Amino acid sequence: MKVSTEIRPLVDVTDRNCPSRLVLEHVTSRWGVLVLIALRERGYRFSELRRRVAGVSEKMLAQTLQTLERDGFVHREAHPVIPPRVDYSLTPLGARAAELVGGLAHWVEQSLPDVVAARAAYDGR
Amino acid sequence: MKVSTEIRPLVDVTDRNCPSRLVLEHVTSRWGVLVLIALRERGYRFSELRRRVAGVSEKMLAQTLQTLERDGFVHREAHPVIPPRVDYSLTPLGARAAELVGGLAHWVEQSLPDVVAARAAYDGR
DNA sequence: CGGTATCCTGAAGGATACTG
DNA sequence: CAGTATCCTTCAGGATACCG
Numbered sequence: 001m002k003v004s005t006e007i008r009p010l011v012d013v014t015d016r017n018c019p020s021r022l023v024l025e026h027v028t029s030r031w032g033v034l035v036l037i038a039l040r041e042r043g044y045r046f047s048e049l050r051r052r053v054a055g056v057s058e059k060m061l062a063q064t065l066q067t068l069e070r071d072g073f074v075h076r077e078a079h080p081v082i083p084p085r086v087d088y089s090l091t092p093l094g095a096r097a098a099e100l101v102g103g104l105a106h107w108v109e110q111s112l113p114d115v116v117a118a119r120a121a122y123d124g125r
Numbered sequence: 126m127k128v129s130t131e132i133r134p135l136v137d138v139t140d141r142n143c144p145s146r147l148v149l150e151h152v153t154s155r156w157g158v159l160v161l162i163a164l165r166e167r168g169y170r171f172s173e174l175r176r177r178v179a180g181v182s183e184k185m186l187a188q189t190l191q192t193l194e195r196d197g198f199v200h201r202e203a204h205p206v207i208p209p210r211v212d213y214s215l216t217p218l219g220a221r222a223a224e225l226v227g228g229l230a231h232w233v234e235q236s237l238p239d240v241v242a243a244r245a246a247y248d249g250r
Numbered sequence: 251c252g253g254t255a256t257c258c259t260g261a262a263g264g265a266t267a268c269t270g
Numbered sequence: 271c272a273g274t275a276t277c278c279t280t281c282a283g284g285a286t287a288c289c290g
Contacts, residue, residue: 014178023236071243
């Protein structure tokens with residue numbers, strides 16, 4: 001017999017233990033967002049990407065890329081040459097994720113004046 | 126005279142010192158995302174919201190709400206009654222932000238099986 | 251070049267107690 | 271109820287050194 005009624009979907013980022021919350025945190029993480037946005041433009045090599053995403057450390061870039069690769073958002077292709085060369089690009093899944101976060105980022109850029117105005121009003125008194 | 130050519134927009138989240146990067150971090154922050162998503166449904170009181178966003182502490186909820194309010198995403202309305210009652214809701218600006226992050230979250234929920242499969246392949250060997 | 255390993259610090263964030 | 275204040279712990283993340 002049915003004792004409880006499902007109101008929210010079974011997969012709910014708002015649920016403390018739902019794995020989707022972790023995935024969301026990966027794509028919205030500080031560096032994850034910026035990496036996805038950069039890779040929207042084109043594939044990048046590690047060092048290129050490090051320069052493109054200003055401020056990221058080697059460690060955090062490597063870590064972020066591994067997480068995104070494991071989740072299936074980023075494709076990693078290592079070329080066995082000297083010096084080593086590794087190319088990163090978006091998978092189809094990652095391209096969609098990047099599209100969504102890119103849209104968000106673009107909207108934030110557009111809305112910056114509104115935010116600045118809101119802050120002035122808030123701090124004003 | 127013009128010595129350099131602007132290739133990227135003047136407001137660029139990818140730029141280390143661009144204020145828009147901070148705003149993006151506010152809306153994509155761990156609890157900011159979940160608060161925006163919850164407030165999409167309806168206005169919430171503080172305690173309601175705390176229960177709705179499972180796992181958030183009082184401190185972090187208060188801090189997150191203050192940040193979102195200052196940026197103009199959340200409207201705070203305190204009723205001078207006893208016991209105190211404070212309602213939180215989205216501003217028009219916040220509604221748009223919430224729509225975008227909500228879209229992202231929804232896509233993540235839908236894509237969870239793909240991510241799980243990708244992880245299995247990655248960890249597989 | 252593209253990492254990994256180690257160490258270390260500051261900031262994020264949780265628990266608890268207290269207040270208007 | 272809706273916070274704020276305080277304390278304390280965890281961990282993201284930076285610096286540095288080293289390796290294939």
